[in-house]
Amino acid sequence: MSPNIDNPAYLLQLVTSGLTNGALYALVALAVVLVYKTTSHINLAQGEMATLGAFAVFELGRHGVPVWIAIGIALVLSFLFGAGLERGLIRPLEKRGVFPVILATLALFLIINALVAIFWGTQPVAAPRPFPSGIEDKFDILTGPPPFFITHVALGILAVLVALLVGLWLLLEKTKLGLGYRAVAANREAAEVMGIPVGRMFMFGWGIAAALGTLAAGLVAETAGTLDFNSMAAILIFGLAAATLGGFDSVPGAAVGGLALGLVMAVVPGVFTFIKGDLSLVIALIVVLVVLLVRPQGLFGTKTLERV
Amino acid sequence: MPEPLLQLSGVHAAYGQVEVLRGIDLTVGEGEVVVLLGANGAGKTTTLRAICGMVGTRGSVQLAGTELVGKPTEWIVRRGISHVPQGRGVFGVLDVEENLRVGAWGRKDGKGIEADIERWYGVFPRLAERRHQLAGGMSGGEQQMLAIARGLMARPRLLLLDEPSLGLAQIITRGLFAQLEDINREESVAMLIVEQNAELALSFAHRGYVIESGSIVLSGTADEVRGNDDMRRAYLGY
Numbered sequence: 001m002s003p004n005i006d007n008p009a010y011l012l013q014l015v016t017s018g019l020t021n022g023a024l025y026a027l028v029a030l031a032v033v034l035v036y037k038t039t040s041h042i043n044l045a046q047g048e049m050a051t052l053g054a055f056a057v058f059e060l061g062r063h064g065v066p067v068w069i070a071i072g073i074a075l076v077l078s079f080l081f082g083a084g085l086e087r088g089l090i091r092p093l094e095k096r097g098v099f100p101v102i103l104a105t106l107a108l109f110l111i112i113n114a115l116v117a118i119f120w121g122t123q124p125v126a127a128p129r130p131f132p133s134g135i136e137d138k139f140d141i142l143t144g145p146p147p148f149f150i151t152h153v154a155l156g157i158l159a160v161l162v163a164l165l166v167g168l169w170l171l172l173e174k175t176k177l178g179l180g181y182r183a184v185a186a187n188r189e190a191a192e193v194m195g196i197p198v199g200r201m202f203m204f205g206w207g208i209a210a211a212l213g214t215l216a217a218g219l220v221a222e223t224a225g226t227l228d229f230n231s232m233a234a235i236l237i238f239g240l241a242a243a244t245l246g247g248f249d250s251v252p253g254a255a256v257g258g259l260a261l262g263l264v265m266a267v268v269p270g271v272f273t274f275i276k277g278d279l280s281l282v283i284a285l286i287v288v289l290v291v292l293l294v295r296p297q298g299l300f301g302t303k304t305l306e307r308v
Numbered sequence: 309m310p311e312p313l314l315q316l317s318g319v320h321a322a323y324g325q326v327e328v329l330r331g332i333d334l335t336v337g338e339g340e341v342v343v344l345l346g347a348n349g350a351g352k353t354t355t356l357r358a359i360c361g362m363v364g365t366r367g368s369v370q371l372a373g374t375e376l377v378g379k380p381t382e383w384i385v386r387r388g389i390s391h392v393p394q395g396r397g398v399f400g401v402l403d404v405e406e407n408l409r410v411g412a413w414g415r416k417d418g419k420g421i422e423a424d425i426e427r428w429y430g431v432f433p434r435l436a437e438r439r440h441q442l443a444g445g446m447s448g449g450e451q452q453m454l455a456i457a458r459g460l461m462a463r464p465r466l467l468l469l470d471e472p473s474l475g476l477a478q479i480i481t482r483g484l485f486a487q488l489e490d491i492n493r494e495e496s497v498a499m500l501i502v503e504q505n506a507e508l509a510l511s512f513a514h515r516g517y518v519i520e521s522g523s524i525v526l527s528g529t530a531d532e533v534r535g536n537d538d539m540r541r542a543y544l545g546y
Contacts, residue, residue, distance in 0.1 A: 176409075183399050183410045190397035193360060195385040195414045195462070302401065 005271060009148035012141070014270040015263065020154040020223065022262020023161040027216035028232075028239025029246060029254035030168070031209040037185040037249050038205045041090065041101050045108035046213050047236030051229065052112050053078040053214025054221050055120055057128045067130050071218060075211045082210025083203035090206070091199065117229040124228040127221035131156035157219050164212070165255055172251065181205065185249070237281075238265075241288050247301020256299060261287070311373060313338045313498050314359070314466055319367035319377075321351075321358040328354040330522040331367070336466065339496035341488075343509040343530070345539075346519035352502040353394055355519065356468045359500075360384055360391050371466070386414045390464035392455045394471045394502075400444025404435050407443050407454055411461030421461070428457040431487060449480040456484070460491065469501045473508070481505065485512050510534050 004010035028047065035043050043049075053074050060070035085108075093100045131137075131153045139155070142148035172178035183191040184201040192198050213232075220235055221227035242261045246253025264287050265280040275283065291299060312335040321329040328351045336342045346352050358365045361381045369376040376384050385391065390411075399407050405425065412421045429436035432453040438446060443454055452472060459467055472488075473481040489512055491497055503509035510516055516533035518526040526536055533539055 176413075179402075179406060179409060180413065182402060182406075186399040186401045187397060189362070190393065190399065191410070192381045193362070193385055193391045193393060193397070194410050194458075195382045196410070197382055 003273075007146065009142050009146045010270075012148045014267050016150055016154055018263040018266030019259055020157050020262070021266065022242075022259035023157050024216055024220050024223070024235060024258070025238040025242040025261050026161055026255045026258025027164070027212055027219070028235055029242035029258045030164070030251065031212040031216065032239055032243045033246075033248060033251060033254040034205050034209040034212070036243070037251075038181065038188075039086070039090065039094075039202050041094075041098070041105070042240075043206075043209070044102065044105040044236075045112060046105075046209065047217075047232035047239070048109045048112040048116070049078070049081065049210050050213030050217035051116055051227075051232045052081075053210070054128070054217035054227055054231065055116055056214070057218055058120075058125060058221075058227060061128045067128050070128065071130060071215070074214050074218075078210040078214040079207040083207035085210075086203045086206035087199070091202065113229055113233075120229065122229060124226035127225055127227045128218060129222060130218065131222060133222065133225075153222055157223070160215065160219065161255070164215070165252075168251060177204065238284065241284055243298075245288050245291055245298060247298030249302055250298065250300035253298055253300030312336060313340070313372055314500065315368070315370045316355075316359070317368045317370075319355075319358055319365060319369060321354050321363045321365045323354075323363060328363075328522055329358060329365075332358075332519070332522070332524055334517055334524065334527075336498050336500050338465075339492070339498050340515065341492055341499045341501065341513045343501045343503055343506075343513035343516045344519060345503065345506050345509070345516060345533070350519045351522040352519055353470055354522075356391060356470050356500070356502060359468060360389065385462070388462075388465035389468060390459035390462045390466070391468045392459040392470060392472065394474065398443040398451050398454050398458065401442060403440050403442055404446075404454055405439045407458050408435075408461050411458035414462060424461055424463070428460060431491075432457055448475045449477065449484075452476060452480075452484065456488070460495075460497070464497060467497050467499045469499060469503075471502055471504060473503060473505050481508065485509075488512065 031046050032042060035041060035046070056074040056077060057067070057070045060073060061067055065073070089104060090101055093104050133153050137152040138149040140147060140149045172182060180196045181201050181204060183194065183196055184198050188198060216235070217232050220231055224231070238261060242257035243254050245261060246255070246257025261284050265284050268283050269275045269280050314336040316332050316334040319329055319332040320327060332355060344352050344355060354363055357363045359369055359376065361376060361379055361384050365377050367377065371387050371389065374387060399410060402410065408425050408428065409421070412424065415421055429439070434450050435454055435457060438450065443451060446454070456472065472484060476484065485508055488499065492499060501509055501513065510530045510533060513530045515528065516530050517524050518533065518539055526533060526539055
């Protein structure tokens with residue numbers, strides 16, 4: 001047990017940092033889920049595409065574009081890149097089966113990773129900072145000692161996640177585009193018979209996912225302070241774990257899975273100090289395993305059932 | 309005879325190497341109800357799928373003179389064909405009303421869509437009661453009603469129904485066919501129905517075809533088909 005166990009500031013700090021990291025996992029998980037729901041593919045390059053997007057923000061910033069405008073441009077470019085990838089690479093390959101697609105996304109992972117290293121080098125660069133991130137940019141909640149505060153960055157990340165979830169919910173539940181997306185996700189062939197342009201829904205899912213990934217990578221870099229060609233490698237693992245935990249086909253599941261994973265990884269080693277922080281990944285994967293043993297479809301996922 | 313609404317000429321269809329349809333000729337006139345009978349595996353479902361471009365097809369399928377073979381499914385259904393697939397194919401994770409809205413995907417007339425939703429609620433009151441329930445949680449009969457209402461939301465000229473009575477209780481099937489008869493009379497929606505319950509289907513259809521191993525072996529008015537001895541032995545059981 002940690003000697004600080006009865007200290008509220010310590011516990012609150014653990015929870016805040018857990019939720020902040022969890023929000024980043026949730027964003028990546030959301031991207032994975034949005035691709036999986038319609039096309040049933042897992043894009044292993046999701047993290048690297050995100051890194052590329054974050055470097056686009058960095059590059060635009062270097063040329064004097066204000067950071068929020070740079071993010072906006074990068075999101076649009078990412079959307080187009082994701083949608084184009086679905087149309088130009090994934091859909092032709094899909095006819096040959098699932099494995100060619102998986103291999104293609106793995107190849108993309110390696111190619112994009114290498115290209116980013118070639119263009120921007122292997123040394124970390126200063127991250128674009130959309131939120132004020134100075135040492136004084138925080139809200140003091142408990143004056144302490146020890147003090148408890150929430151940084152503007154942490155608050156910003158959580159605000160972005162909440163805004164995104166609301167936006168996604170409105171888009172998917174309240175628009176015709178969203179209805180078409182959900183219909184394709186529910187039953188591809190039946191959606192086709194309804195006259196829904198199924199291919200365009202696939203592109204839409206891949207595009208939105210790529211944009212979400214870029215946002216996630218931007219925020220990952222913001223938290224770390226730096227950005228490099230491997231920034232998203234570990235985050236992708238956590239994002240995949242979060243998506244598995246929440247249920248691969250569930251948007252709310254991805255959010256809850258990400259936040260839960262972040263919390264467990266921060267709180268468990270923080271409270272039980274004999275578990276070193278290095279082991280937090282192991283803890284997270286154990287949690288995922290246990291959940292899958294009890295609920296194979298994940299916390300919010302739907303069981304696949306085929307009625308003939 | 310006026311030009312038929314739907315005309316199949318020499319239609320072949322295959323899943324990979326397996327040829328299922330071997331030169332089908334079939335017509336459906338404007339506002340006509342046609343039933344397609346046959347044993348399991350004879351090619352009934354495949355005929356409907358061939359019309360909608362959901363299986364590799366050769367030959368000619370024309371809707372009011374427009375060739376459909378080789379066109380993508382979404383293009384074909386927008387020309388005025390609604391396909392109610394076997395096993396219903398409702399969107400289980402969407403609620404009843406969302407399912408109906410998906411059915412109206414190709415339409416732009418918002419007011420007309422709202423009016424039609426209310427209209428089918430009037431015809432199928434069970435759906436109105438369950439409008440905000442997920443379709444996947446409803447009974448087989450309710451899902452079948454939803455699938456048909458969804459098909460009609462597109463305001464089709466031609467409705468393709470694949471085994472509408474499958475898995476339904478007798479009394480529900482009768483009610484359903486009564487509804488279809490009304491819809492056909494009032495809307496003059498043409499229908500091509502694949503049905504196991506030959507007796508019931510023939511009592512409602514104008515004409516019938518019998519398909520065997522991918523070929524049409526018998527066709528005629530409903531009465532002619534019903535009166536054929538081979539047909540009676542094979543499908544009506546008397």
